[in-house]
Amino acid sequence: MATESAVASIAQEGKYLSFVLGGEEYGLEILKVQEINGMMDITRVPRTPHYVRGVINLRGRVIPIISLRDKFKMAQVEDTEKTCIIVVQVQYQDDTLTMGIIVDEVSEVLNIAENSIEPPPSFGGGMEETDFITGMGKMADKVVILLDIDMVLDAEEMKAIVESAQA
Numbered sequence: 001m002a003t004e005s006a007v008a009s010i011a012q013e014g015k016y017l018s019f020v021l022g023g024e025e026y027g028l029e030i031l032k033v034q035e036i037n038g039m040m041d042i043t044r045v046p047r048t049p050h051y052v053r054g055v056i057n058l059r060g061r062v063i064p065i066i067s068l069r070d071k072f073k074m075a076q077v078e079d080t081e082k083t084c085i086i087v088v089q090v091q092y093q094d095d096t097l098t099m100g101i102i103v104d105e106v107s108e109v110l111n112i113a114e115n116s117i118e119p120p121p122s123f124g125g126g127m128e129e130t131d132f133i134t135g136m137g138k139m140a141d142k143v144v145i146l147l148d149i150d151m152v153l154d155a156e157e158m159k160a161i162v163e164s165a166q167a
Contacts, residue, residue: 011135011146013114018107018144019086022074026103027110027137027144034087034098036106039079049160053102056085063087064161065100071152077104091150092158099161101149110144112137117146 016027017036042054042065051070055062065085069076082105090097120133132151137144153161 010119011112011117011137011148013112013117016110016112016137016144016146017086018110019084019103020105020107021068021072021103025107025142025144027112027146028086028088028149030109032088032090032149034089037085037087037100038081039083039085039102049157052161056100058087058100061098063098063100065102066153066161067102068152069102069104080104088149090153090158092162097158097162101152110137110139112139112144112146 012029015030017030017033018025018027020026037058040056042056044054045052048054051066051068053065053067053070055064057063068074079102084103084106085100086103086106087098087100090099116138117135118138120130120135132148133145134148135146137146
């Protein structure tokens with residue numbers, strides 16, 4: 001079992017944007033979310049990591065887009081009318097990077113109380129594979145996996161994302 005000191009951060013109570021990915025429900029701190037958009041044309045950028053779908057022009061700004069399905073090594077599916085791009089603010093070094101994450105479907109905004117959040121379970125084999133999971137939100141009929149969007153990509157991956165946006 002992982003101790004709290006081994007976990008980068010534990011989810012705090014508050015508002016989370018919930019979304020579906022591969023049949024599971026995830027939550028992001030609402031303060032990290034800038035906006036939600038339907039799918040749009042994405043320009044592929046050569047020689048980027050497999051999980052980088054490309055970039056979009058969002059009101060004059062080039063925004064890198066990553067596929068969470070690819071990043072989490074999930075099976076590929078066709079985009080549907082429910083597939084969305086969540087534009088998020090991610091901390092990278094001393095800067096804030098705007099990027100989009102592709103999800104299967106946005107669900108709702110949840111208000112999760114502190115007593116409804118469990119620490120992430122230990123899966124063995126080291127924390128580096130799941131250190132972006134900050135907790136498990138226990139709702140009436142489901143469990144929501146709470147993510148730290150700043151930790152989903154490691155430093156090397158963030159550098160590749162920044163470079164793809166500048167290409």
